[in-house]
Amino acid sequence: MLRAKNFHVDPGRVVHETIDDETIIIDLDTGIYYSLRGSAPTIWALVMQGCPGTQIVEEMQRRHPGDARKVSDATTELIMRLLEEGLIAYSGRGAHPEGVTEHSPDPPEAFSEPLLEKYDDMEYFLLLDPIHEVEEGGWPSARAAGAPPATAG
Amino acid sequence: MPAQLAHPLRRLDSRARRYFAALEQAYGAAASEADRALDLVIADQRLRVHFASSELFEELAPAIDRLQVPETPGVLVHADSRLHVWDTASTGVRVPPFPWSPDQVGPGGSVIGYDEQRFRTLYRDDGAGFHSLAMYDTARRVGYLWFADHARIDWYERAEPLRSAIHWSLAADRRFLAHASAVGDERGAVLLAGRGGAGKTTTTLASLAAGLRFVGDNYVLLSLENQPEVHGLYGTAKLWPETLALFPNLSPYVRTFDVQPGEKLVVDVGRYRPDGLASRLPLRAVVAPTVAGRKDALLRRCSRVDALLALAPTTVLQLPRTGRGLGRMADLVKAVPTYTLELADDLSSGPAAISELLDELAGTS
Numbered sequence: 001m002l003r004a005k006n007f008h009v010d011p012g013r014v015v016h017e018t019i020d021d022e023t024i025i026i027d028l029d030t031g032i033y034y035s036l037r038g039s040a041p042t043i044w045a046l047v048m049q050g051c052p053g054t055q056i057v058e059e060m061q062r063r064h065p066g067d068a069r070k071v072s073d074a075t076t077e078l079i080m081r082l083l084e085e086g087l088i089a090y091s092g093r094g095a096h097p098e099g100v101t102e103h104s105p106d107p108p109e110a111f112s113e114p115l116l117e118k119y120d121d122m123e124y125f126l127l128l129d130p131i132h133e134v135e136e137g138g139w140p141s142a143r144a145a146g147a148p149p150a151t152a153g
Numbered sequence: 154m155p156a157q158l159a160h161p162l163r164r165l166d167s168r169a170r171r172y173f174a175a176l177e178q179a180y181g182a183a184a185s186e187a188d189r190a191l192d193l194v195i196a197d198q199r200l201r202v203h204f205a206s207s208e209l210f211e212e213l214a215p216a217i218d219r220l221q222v223p224e225t226p227g228v229l230v231h232a233d234s235r236l237h238v239w240d241t242a243s244t245g246v247r248v249p250p251f252p253w254s255p256d257q258v259g260p261g262g263s264v265i266g267y268d269e270q271r272f273r274t275l276y277r278d279d280g281a282g283f284h285s286l287a288m289y290d291t292a293r294r295v296g297y298l299w300f301a302d303h304a305r306i307d308w309y310e311r312a313e314p315l316r317s318a319i320h321w322s323l324a325a326d327r328r329f330l331a332h333a334s335a336v337g338d339e340r341g342a343v344l345l346a347g348r349g350g351a352g353k354t355t356t357t358l359a360s361l362a363a364g365l366r367f368v369g370d371n372y373v374l375l376s377l378e379n380q381p382e383v384h385g386l387y388g389t390a391k392l393w394p395e396t397l398a399l400f401p402n403l404s405p406y407v408r409t410f411d412v413q414p415g416e417k418l419v420v421d422v423g424r425y426r427p428d429g430l431a432s433r434l435p436l437r438a439v440v441a442p443t444v445a446g447r448k449d450a451l452l453r454r455c456s457r458v459d460a461l462l463a464l465a466p467t468t469v470l471q472l473p474r475t476g477r478g479l480g481r482m483a484d485l486v487k488a489v490p491t492y493t494l495e496l497a498d499d500l501s502s503g504p505a506a507i508s509e510l511l512d513e514l515a516g517t518s
Contacts, residue, residue, distance in 0.1 A: 012269075015469060017483045022458045026469050026479065029260050033466045035458070121348060122466045 002053030002076055008091040009048065018045070025087060031122040034087070039064075040114035043078050047088055053079050064111035071111050078114040085118070168252055169272040173290055175249040176297040180205065183239035183246035192232065193220035196376050196384045196433070200322050201232035202315070205239035205246075209303045213238065213314040219388035219423050219430055234294040234322035236315060242302035248286055251276075261470075273321050283307040289321040296321065308412065312389045312419040313372055319386065320472050328376040329481050332467040335368035335383040335434070336360040336507065340515035342368055342383050342434035343507055344375070344485075345442055345494075346464035352442040352496045354390055356503045358400050358420075363504035366431035367422050377481065381436035381488050388423035388430060399500060437514040438490050439464065440507070445495035450502040452494050452510055457483075460491035490514070 009016075016025040023036040023044050036044055039060065046056045053076070060075045061068045082088045184205040191214055193200045202217070204210040224230075241247050257265040258276050267274035273289040284301035296318045300306055310316075320330040334345040334357040345353045354370050361367045368383050370390035376382045394410075397403060397418055406425040407418045423430055441455065441463035465482045472478070492510070496503050 015479045017461070017465075017479045019457055019461060019483050019487070022456075024458065024461055024465065024479070026466055028469065031260075031466075031470050033462075035462065119462075119466070122470050 002057065002079060003090060004052050004054045005090045006050045006052045007047050007088040009088050014087050016044070016048075027085070027087065030086075032085075032118060032120050033122060034085070034119070035117045037115040037117070038112040039074075040078055040116055043075055043114055044082075047079070047082070060111075064109065066111065074111075074114055078116060081116055166270055166272075169267045169270075169274070172249065172252050172267070173272060173288055173297070176288055176299070179246055179249055179299075180237045180239055180297055183244040184237070186244075191218065192222050192224065192230070193217060194222050195220055195319075195323060195386065196328060196374055196382070198233045198323055199230065200319070201235045203235065203237045205237070206243040206303070208243040209238060209240050209300070212303050212306055212311060215421070216312060216314050216387045216389050219385065220432070234296075236296045236298060236318050236322065238298045238300075238315070240300040240303045242304060248299040248301075251286075273317075275317050279307060283310070285310070287315075287318050289318055291321065294322065308416045308419065309391075311408075312391050312417075313387050316372060317472065323374055327378045327481065328374065329478055330372055330386075330468070330472055331375050331464060331482070332371065332471050333373055333464060334370045335373050335385075335436070336365045336504075337368065337383075337431065337434045337437070337511060338364075338366050340511040341437035342431070343438045343440045343510065344373070344383060344436055344464075345440055346460065347441050347443070348463075348467050350444070351463070352444050352494075352503075354392060355396060355399065355500065356442050356494070356496065356507075358390060358392070358403070359500040360504040360507060361422070361426060361429050362400070362402070363501060363508070365504060365508065366434075367426070367429050368431050368434055370422070375436070375481075375485060377484055377488065381485060382433060383436045384433045385430060388421065390420045390422050391417040392420060393417055436485075436489055437511060438492060439486055440492045440494050440510075442494040442496055442503070445497070447495050447497040449499070450494060450497040450506045452492050452506045455491050455493045457486040457491050459493070460486045 013029050014025060014027055016023055018041050021041060023041040025034040025036065027033065043056060043060065046059060051059065056079065057072050057075045061071045064071050184203065187206060189204045189207065189210045191202045193202065204214070239246060253264055253267060259265050262275045262277045264274040264276055271290065271292050273291065275287045277283065277285045282302065282305040285299060287296065287298045289296035298315060298318055324330065334353040335342045336357055337343060345356055347353055357367065357370050369385045369387060372386055374384040374386060376384065394412065403420050403425060406421045408421060410418065412418060439460045441460055461483055465479055468482065469478055494503060494506060
C-alpha cells in the first residue's frame with residue numbers, strides 16, 4: 001500500500017540517466033545497477049519530479065485509461081520494488097505542491113508493463129572492505145616494511 | 154543555502170583544509186632530500202607529478218612516462234595541476250594522523266566528510282600491507298598522495314598509478330576518465346567498453362599486433378569538448394597469465410612473472426611497440442566486445458543503452474564519484490555510433506572488423 005508521500009533519492013548514492021526511453025540506475029553503495037523499461041522510466045520520472053506514490057498511480061491511470069486495476073497494481077509493484085532495493089525512500093516532506101509537470105502522451109498510449117532488470121555482476125568491486133584496525137600508535141600507524149599486520153586492538 | 158545547513162558544511166570544509174595543510178607540511182618534510190618531477194601533458198592539460206624519493210619514482214613513473222614532456226632548461230612552464238607523492242618507508246615521514254574514524258571510510262575508500270565539495274579524499278588499506286591516502290584540493294588543483302611503503306604498492310596500482318588523483322586533476326565538465334580501452338589510427342579510434350572478461354584487452358593487443366595503434370587499455374581519458382576524442386594515459390596492458398599464450402611476442406615485455414593468484418601480468422606496451430602508441434585520436438564509435446567463439450568476428454549496431462550499460466557501471470564504480478559522470482557517458486553514446494563485437498577464436502578477425510568500421514566511419518565524418 002503506497003503512502004501519500006513523495007520520495008527521496010540520495011544523489012550521493014544513486015545516479016541515473018534516461019536515454020531512448022530506457023533508464024539506467026547505478027547504486028554507488030552496492031555496485032548494483034538497474035535498467036528500467038516499458039512504463040518504468042515514466043514512473044521513475046514521476047518519482048524524481050516529487051510526486052507522491054498515490055499521485056503517481058493516479059497519473060499512470062490517467063495516461064493509460066483501460067484497465068485501471070492493472071495499471072495501479074503494476075505501478076505500485078514497481079514503486080515497492082524501488083523502495084525495497086533502496087533506490088528511493090519515503091521523504092519526510094508532504095505531497096508535491098505543483099503536481100505532475102511531466103508531459104503526458106496525447107492521445108493516450110497502451111500501457112506497457114514496467115520492467116526493472118537488476119545486474120549484480122559489479123558488486124564485487126565494492127565487497128573488498130577491509131577491516132580498519134586502530135593500533136596503539138593511533139590511526140593510521142604506518143608499519144615498518146616487512147612487519148606483520150597488527151592484531152585488532 | 155539555508156543558514157541552518159551552512160554551518161556544519163563550513164565546519165567539515167575547514168577540517169578538510171586543516172588536514173590538507175598537514176599533508177602539505179608532511180610532503181615538504183618528505184621531499185627535503187629529493188624531489189623528482191615529471192611533467193605530463195594529457196588533453197592539453199599539464200600535470201606535474203612530484204615524487205619525494207627515487208624508489209617511489211621507479212615504482213610508479215614507468216607506467217605514465219609516455220605522457221612526459223621534456224623540461225626546457227631555464228624555462229618555467231605553468232602546470233595546470235600538481236600532484237605530490239611520497240611514502241613512509243623510503244622517506245621516514247609518516248602520514249599525519251587521520252582526523253576521521255575508520256567508520257567514516259565508505260565503499261571504495263571515500264572518506265565521508267572529506268570527499269565532497271572542495272576536497273576529494275580516498276583511503277585504501279588492502280589488509281595485506283598496501284596502505285595509501287589520496288587527497289586533492291579542487292580549488293587549487295593540488296593533490297597529495299601517500300603510500301606506507303613503495304615496496305608494497307599493489308600490482309594494480311603499479312600498472313595504472315595515481316588513477317584517482319589523475320581523474321580529479323583532469324575531470325572537467327566535458328572531460329572524464331573511463332574504464333575502457335581504445336585503438337585506432339589516422340582514421341580515428343574506437344572505444345572498447347565492457348566489464349572485465351569481455352575481451353577488451355585481448356582485442357586491444359590483437360589490434361596492436363595487426364597494425365592499429367594503442368591509445369590505452371583499461372583506462373582512457375575522454376573529452377567531448379568539441380568532437381569526441383580519446384586520450385591515452387598509461388603505457389601498460391594487463392593480461393591473465395594464461396592469456397599471454399595468445400601473444401607470445403609480448404613475453405619479453407612483461408614486467409615480472411612473479412605474480413600472486415588473482416594478479417595479472419603487466420605488459421609494457423610502450424617498449425613493445427614504441428611507434429604503436431597514440432596519445433590522442435578522434436573517437437568514431439563505442440564498441441562493446443563479447444567473447445562469442447565465432448568463426449569470424451561480427452560487428453553489429455547496438456542500442457545506445459546497451460553501449461552505456463557496457464561502459465558506465467564499471468567506470469562509475471571504479472572511479473571516485475563525479476556525480477555527473479553517467480550523464481557525460483550518455484552524451485558520448487549519443488554522439489557516436491554504438492556496436493557490439495562478437496569475437497572469434499581467430500584473434501585477427503576482431504581487428505579486421507574494427508579496421509573496416511574505421512574505414513566506413515572515417516568516410517562519413
